Amino acid sequence: MNAVEMVVIGVLFAAGSYLLMERSLTRIALGAGVIGNGINVLIIATGSRPGEAPILGRADELVDPMPQALVLTAIVIGFGLLSFLLALAWRNWTISENDEVEDDLEDRLIARRDDDARTSAGSSNERNAS
Numbered sequence: 001m002n003a004v005e006m007v008v009i010g011v012l013f014a015a016g017s018y019l020l021m022e023r024s025l026t027r028i029a030l031g032a033g034v035i036g037n038g039i040n041v042l043i044i045a046t047g048s049r050p051g052e053a054p055i056l057g058r059a060d061e062l063v064d065p066m067p068q069a070l071v072l073t074a075i076v077i078g079f080g081l082l083s084f085l086l087a088l089a090w091r092n093w094t095i096s097e098n099d100e101v102e103d104d105l106e107d108r109l110i111a112r113r114d115d116d117a118r119t120s121a122g123s124s125n126e127r128n129a130s
Contacts, residue, residue: 005045012038025092025099029085036078040071 012034019031047067054062089099 001045005041009038009042009045012041023100025085025089025101028101029082029089032085033078033082036074036081040074040078043067043071043074 016031016033016035016038019027019034022028022031044067047070048063049061051061051063054065093099
């Protein structure tokens with residue numbers, strides 16, 4: 001693997017990670033697609049070396065076809081996942097006219113309970129120390 005491939009893989013992973021951390025469903029879907037492409041490039045770059053296709057009658061440097069088969073399968077699965085995520089984003093857009101991920105009410109209640117438990121434990125520790 002040469003330096004250009006490593007830089008491309010790093011940029012794809014960095015851009016995909018950045019997009020996944022956004023609150024917009026469209027950007028989250030695009031981030032998942034970009035990371036999927038980064039993984040595919042990584043598999044191809046590390047999976048085999050240049051050579052001849054493994055066809056009968058050729059005995060030169062043959063290439064293992066398994067990384068290419070894995071990437072082809074990953075492309076199909078990634079396309080299905082991306083289509084599903086974009087359909088969810090479209091559905092959310094048509095219902096509420098925005099595609100931002102909102103905080104879940106249950107998450108807020110759990111966080112509030114944890115904060116209350118910490119403050120009550122902290123105040124009881126202060127009383128015990130005095």
